[in-house]
Amino acid sequence: MSTTKKIAVTAVAAAIGATALAGCGSSDDASSGSSGTKGTGSKTVTLVSHDSFNASKGVLKEFTRETGYTVKVLKSGDAGAALNQEILTKGSPRGDVFFGVDNTLLSRALDNGLFTPYAAKGLGQVASDVQLDAEKHRVTPVDTGDICVNYDKKYFADKKLAPPKTFDDLAKPAYRNLLVTENAATSSPGLGFLLGSIATYGEDGYQDYWKKLKSNGVKVVDGWEQAYNEEFSGSAGGKKAKADRPLVVSYASSPPVEVLYADPQPKTAPTGVATGTCFRQIEFAGLLDGAKNEAGGKALLDFMIGKKFQEDMPLNMFVSPVTKGAKVPELFTKFGATSDKPATVAPDAIAKNREQWVQSWSSLVVK
């Protein structure tokens, strides 16, 4: 009995202590965090982004060394959710810079007036075809990534079947019941793949294409994690789950990731990319309207299109640099694939039609 009493007393004491601690902690945090509520002298610059944001410690330290600012990162959900949270907190943002709005959602951000225009230093070195807001500079392009169909090399070798290359191929009887894709309404690779088909077949033809894909046995799951880890036979997770779909909508950078995170690293990637099925995503960053540390935010934007950050990105976020002369690691060039002519759709057209496209896609394929 006496031990239980001790436990109870300790628990209550711990509870009270922890609450007190919580009290201190929060007030502590309020004064040191949120990028200096005390005006412009703050040495912290806050970057708000989605869950996929990554940068190596070294490169963030380098930024501090060059500019004197420390970066604090806030990640908030997937790309769509992160952007929507920014729109909700417009005018009273949680940070100074937002990174992670892509060309499929760009208009939503711009129409809501999220960003303060700023022409980052070094824009001249950035490829001009990704500068989608070149006149106003509300956003700065940071990286590109291609959404493409990946294939399980072993499956196609075993079956002595050539892997598909193009959108057309995917609808052929040889590839019946092999493809898994994501819900275009809830997943950004899913939406990218749908947009790729629209870019290829036009607004009049994409529905016919999806009818063909459906009768050819395409499977739709909700998110990338399920599609890639549970359904796709070429991924590490899929192998364990005895997945049976050798084709999946993923990224052109997925094969190098399979190599990097394998132990021991294989000589060739277990998966390949159907280069004729790619849709190009461009990701942007921008200075948030109402940012408390504008100067720091501007410095961060300059830094993000600088070589050091650009060369750090590929192995952290598995995207390609946009700055000319930024070196891409060998792992990327050796195991990844690049598409010569990735499909794109203009942001304005996407903004105008996205909902209607997704809705007719849903009623055609999901229901």
Next chain:
Amino acid sequence: MAVPVAFFAVFFAYPVAAIVGRGLKADGVWQFGRFAEVLSRPDIREVLWFTLWQALASTALTLLIALPGAYVFARFDFPGKQLLRAAVTVPFVLPTVVVGTAFLALLGRGGLLDDLWGVRLDTTVWAILLAHVFFNYAVVVRTVGGLWSQLDPRQEEAARVLGAGRFAAWRRVTLPALAPAVAAAALMVFLFTFTSFGVVQILGGPGFSTLEVEIYRQTAQLLALPTAAVLTLVQFAAVGAILAVHAWTVRRRETALKLVDPAQTARRPRGAGQWTLLGGVLLTVLVLILLPLAILVERSLDLPGGHGFGYYRALASADANSGTFLVAPLEAIGNSLRYALVATAIALVVGGLAAAALTRRAGRLVRGFDALLMLPLGVSAVTVGFGFLITLDKPPLDLRTSWILVPLAQALVGVPFVVRTMLPVLRAVDGRLREAAAVLGASPLRAWREVDLPLVRRALLVAAGFAFAVSLGEFGATVFIARPDNPTLPVAVARLLGRSGDLNYGQAMALSTILMLVCAVSLLLLERIRTDRSGEF
């Protein structure tokens, strides 16, 4: 009472009201026409209909499978009973991201059913229903079984001596005593399945959507706040109704039942029939609950070159993940424990004070407050999370980037468990004891320390344990606010699963296994602490 009311006003009611208001107001004018507009959409009606029938079906199936389990756990003694009772509760406090993956391994391709009979249930409604049984089995076993073990079996025996048949005796004596507990358990399961999010998203595929999933899609993906607001209010009304009925059944249950010590009612099974029943229940538990959990463990050990602890070792290094984490994934365990501890403290203070206030006073208003404390269980995390964003944005309450938000959100979910555990025990404390102490000259504090505390400390520990386990597994709200430099376990698992590559997948499984073990250990400790089973969980 002031503390819990203030807590709920600031961290629940105000944020939720603000985000709903944002959706329903245009230029300062309420747009109630949006109700008709949204509710007449065929896709929304489909969601409502699916939400309702899958919850009904899930509840029925859970009762069907778990009631024999409740009986076995209440009436039979068998080796490993405590361990097993803790094990069946693990799913209830695990995040769905983790369990969805494990469950797919049972029902999906290459799963056990597929191997044995070629049956695959992934992306069918059966997967959803069975997963709901998996998650809610413990609710029935704990709520119904807890009471069942305290019913005096001699009452039923007396009825049989007086000439009633076995079934008639059960129907006339045990069933009426048990009915309110069964109703309460059924309503809790209905509440949890009605607001199901992770299970439906992971196992159901894009063809199925519950209200909760739809609110998430409309808010986080489409930013269609008006639609989300209407759906939130519809869910609110439904959850309010469920809770009102629940509160009513709970009150009925509290009416005079002659309860006995559970230790006296359980005995070793006798006869073929009872052994078969025990075997059947154990088999069900094995296949439906232990197997998915075991698959998780198996995958965490399944290295490319055979089985081993390689993924666990990799968790300790930040380098292996380059930038996925700024710290080693192993540190997520420390973060989770710290957050959960603070959340538990908050939940204990708020829930304990609320329970105390509810015991001292009676009346309609207080009863309403009782139900109000349960509401966070039925309101979507995304609504609360987005509400935090637009309300807690001004000093002194600009907490949007503060770490305290995580334990605050977790405490919201923990408080109902504290209240439900503490309330019956507190109500059982005889007020005259306290008065006697006062008469003898004890100060109120002393009276509380000498009279109340010894009587409730076990309940307090059980409540703390539950709040702790629930906080550990909380994912929905945490994912919105967890900071990258200190992710919690479930958030770390989700991040690892969000990347391709063998090492990431393996580490996700290893972390899930650790989370599962931490939950199981804290629940097992609870089993040892608690002796009375009058609480509801």
